[in-house]
Amino acid sequence: MLSLNVDPTLAEPPYAQLRSQIVGAISAGSLVPGTKLPTVRALADQLGVAPGTVARAYKELEADGVIETRGRAGTFVSFAEDPLRRQAQRAATEYAAQVRSLAITDDDALTLVADALRAMR
Structure with a gap:
């Protein structure tokens, strides 16, 4: 299970915290290519943040090639080389x-x- 959290006391915006934590989990090997990520709404509910916060983190990660969205199938850690x-x-x-x-x-x-x-x- 992916363990993410958002600390509202940090200067770093919540979407950036999520982005950094997901990148860190991939770097550490706890998130491997093909791992399905929670839906935007599910992760937002879990963390107590607005869905737009999670959506922005996912959008930036996808733009960087770190994750990929496969339509209704969901969002996954990318299989791209590295x-x-x-x-x-x-x-x-x-x-x-x-x-x-x-x-x-x-x-x-x-x-x-x-x-x-x-x-x-």
């Missing part, structure tokens, strides 16, 4: 393009990424 890695690769490519346009050296660009990752620990 949607999280693909998303990270897209972000890295965009970062590299911006670094090139700013004429930042490779070493400086890597240092900036390392510093940002350390700051997020």
Whole structure:
């Protein structure tokens, strides 16, 4: 069973909390490709949030290729090769393009990424 929760005291919006928790569960392997997710209404009722909150999280996850909706069959964790890695690769490519346009050296660009990752620990 998927264990999700929303903390209204956090600055992060509820839909973003859900999105992060689902991505984390996939990364940890507790949600595997093909796993059926609760319906928008069922998850909203379970968490005590508006259906639009869950719908927005699902919509963003689907846009990123992390989940897929199969019509009336429901919403499932995507079977795509590795949607999280693909998303990270897209972000890295965009970062590299911006670094090139700013004429930042490779070493400086890597240092900036390392510093940002350390700051997020």
